[in-house]
Amino acid sequence: MDSSLVKLTVQGVWTDASPNAESQVVLLQDEAKTNVLPIWVGSAEGTAIRMALEGMIPPRPLSHDLIRNLTEHLGLKVSKVVVTDVRNNTYYASIYLSSKQSDVTVDSRPSDAIALALRTKSPIYATREVLDRQSPETVDPWLKNLDTKGLGGSA
């Protein structure tokens, strides 16, 4: 298993146009634009990611703003988040927290990890193995079907 890390940036959040899909798709891409990683997330997490991308400040802190505020109060720094695994189309992620004393890794859904990373300006990575499972043959037709009008729109 190749666990070397590839840095990704969030390209946007799309609403999945397929008939019975309720969820949204977060699109991650590496700097060389050779790898694309779409991750399906719930509408709440999709909104949380979209708001961070658009730099929207809500009147009351939303869940991920609260997590960021908690980490700040507790002297924890989000050093990076990593999409670590995919099993049965379900992605897994880790959030790397560092404090004065130690470094800790906590399990997370990728959606929470990405929503937090965007708010803490932390880098987002995926393991090479996760990316290698995304072959162009499976991703490209899917990308063509994306409703690009959904990009950046409201949830």
Added chain:
Amino acid sequence: MLTQMQVRGLMFDPYTNAYIVILRDDGNSEMLPIWVGKPEASAINFAMEGVSTPRPMTHDLMKTVLDTADAKIISVVVTDLKENTYFAKIHLLYEDSEYSIDSRPSDAIALALRTKAPIFVTDDVIQKHSNEEMDRWLENLKPEDFGKYDA
């Protein structure tokens, strides 16, 4: 002054298409319905029913972050009501100091249920939430509105 309250239930409001968390004090003399979004309702429901999910949900992650820093939630308090919007604070104990962090009541309650922290409401909020409004709302409730919540 603060009144301690418990989460008594979660309902679906068909009129606003939203979920309502019912807070009630131990003497059953005060009741506070708080409208919350679907994901937060689901987070509160999971904690009430003790459901554990294969991957950590957002508020489980919150708890993990607190545990990582060895921070403890002392209490959560619903502190204000402005234009039908409730505000809350989470009170933390971390390295012998106390901190108050702004939160939506839904996040605060979802976290309190996971950390077994007490939930309080200020008397000011209870007062602002007028009895009339409450009664009108209750009169409109039908028995079939209960137990409609489907996570």
